[in-house]
Amino acid sequence: MNTLLLTSSLAQPIVDNIMPIARQNINIMDSQGMIIASGQKHRINTFHKGAKEVINNAQIVEIFPDNLDQYTGSLPGLNMPIVSNGQVIGVVGISGHPDKVRDLARMVKMVTELIIEQEALQEEVRSQYQLRENFAALLLSDHANTNYDKLLKTAKLLKYELDLPRLVLVIDIQPILDLAHKNYGCNDLVSSRARENIVNLISAPPYVTAQDLVVFIEDRLIVLKHFEHKTWEIDYQSWGSDLLQLLRENNIALRLGLGSLVMSYAALGQSYQEALFALNSLNSNNTLATIHDFDILSAYLIKKINITETCQSLQVIKAKLTSNLVRRYDMKNTIVSLLNNNMNISTTAKNLYIHRNTLLFRLKKFKETTGLDPCSSFNHAMLCKILFEE
Structure with a gap:
């Protein structure tokens, strides 16, 4: 799982949701020691020296009332590293005397890390969705044939057999x-x-x-x-x-x-x-x-x-026209003549020099083979015209 970048848009909702439970001010600082989220809005975008020390040493920093002068931009409280995927990505601090908020700070740190871990997982899922959607959009576009290398690379990432x-x-x-x-x-x-x-x-x-x-x-x-x-x-x-x-x-x-x-x-x-x-x-x-x-x-x-040459569903019908049955009854010549005579059975039979019943028999066999009935459906007749065009 990738390490999540700690941002204000992610951190402030965490502060807003935890503060009513903690009943203490909470700050979240980034990897530079800047406050990016706080219950005290005037402190946002200010430097927190205690947080910077936490980042540098990956250790908890407790700030007591009598050593405030050592920590620029800080108030009494306890500051703990936020760890994601084995890396310190920021600091969470809770205001109050360290001896009184120590247990509460541990709880706040744990909840903060759980929320960030969940967000990191969701971000990874969103990235996977985006990768799949971009892949599919290219695959279904007119440019798929000219982007084989790109498609193949993404297909391997998605474990998709191209x-x-x-x-x-x-x-x-x-x-x-x-x-x-x-x-x-x-x-x-x-x-x-x-x-x-x-x-x-x-x-x-x-x-x-x-x-x-x-x-x-x-x-x-x-x-x-x-x-x-x-x-x-x-x-x-x-x-x-x-x-x-x-x-x-x-x-x-x-x-x-x-x-x-x-x-x-x-x-x-x-x-x-x-x-x-x-x-x-x-x-x-x-x-x-x-x-x-x-x-x-x-x-x-x-x-x-x-x-028409590349339409696969049309090719499925064309494949049926290669059967021995179709060749035996001269289906191509029969259907073309029928189309040329505007579906008139008598005229078509006369032009083909066959009996009317023979023509009806051929059309029945044609329907059984292909599913097409040009005499009863205009759309079927149009498909026959497309199928038998030279």
């Missing part, structure tokens, strides 16, 4: 923040506690494992979730549904979007954009959306016309 297959999940946590602010007030501490509660709730197997990364970006919770390469899309959705159910059981009603599973760290930014698009596509009746939903996917590809 090249595992992962998808991105995005949860809109604004509703829970709004509720927390309504109940407890609008401040950073309330927001932090609300975020911590959600992370603590989901950060356990099978929802989140050591191979995953959980961060916050603004009012969204982001999970970079590892799945094996051959995992089916239905399994991603099942995982997302289980996560939502866990939140609902704890009276947290949130909504989430899922991107596609990508094989490279450089493609996580696209999975993130897919998850955001899916999340924003949700209507008031649904709480989970995935880029593998054909209606969402087609709308996404129409908006992002330049990514």
Whole structure:
């Protein structure tokens, strides 16, 4: 654990909280012997010679009424070193005759060091959170591919395997923040506690494992979730549904979007954009959306016309088109002809020189293989057009 720098903003709340219990004035001095916190405000930013002696010798200094002239800026009292991580980082002093406040001073020193130790731990946690958030922000940006060395260095610090297959999940946590602010007030501490509660709730197997990364970006919770390469899309959705159910059981009603599973760290930014698009596509009746939903996917590809070659969810459908069944029934020529004839079954069958029932049979097989039904859905038809464009 890193040694914490003792500052006025940290020290003064300690003084303010302990003084009502101690019923004596308390001073806290920094490593230079300057008073940085006190119950006697006029003494703040003045030099305390007794404290400087404590710093220099790492020993308790007791100041009696008859030796005040030896200690510039001091009053009768007892001054003890504040030790953090094995180092003297400052001094805590309590006013009064040393013989009368000795036991009280020990208690004040112990409480002060415990508060500082807790703050140091929290600061370390905050630093870890900040490191993870900065790492995730770069990983999900357009610059990930050109920052491999930086990403690799941070990944090692976080014990994060950079090249595992992962998808991105995005949860809109604004509703829970709004509720927390309504109940407890609008401040950073309330927001932090609300975020911590959600992370603590989901950060356990099978929802989140050591191979995953959980961060916050603004009012969204982001999970970079590892799945094996051959995992089916239905399994991603099942995982997302289980996560939502866990939140609902704890009276947290949130909504989430899922991107596609990508094989490279450089493609996580696209999975993130897919998850955001899916999340924003949700209507008031649904709480989970995935880029593998054909209606969402087609709308996404129409908006992002330049990514059809790299869109992983589209590649999943394309992979199904390589099956023997698809080749046997000349599916490409069949679907292209159908599109060219505005979904007219009779005209398409005539142009293909096949019976109408043969065409209907092919379309049934096509739906069984890919899940697409272009005759009954405009979005499915748009996906077919994208899939079979030369």
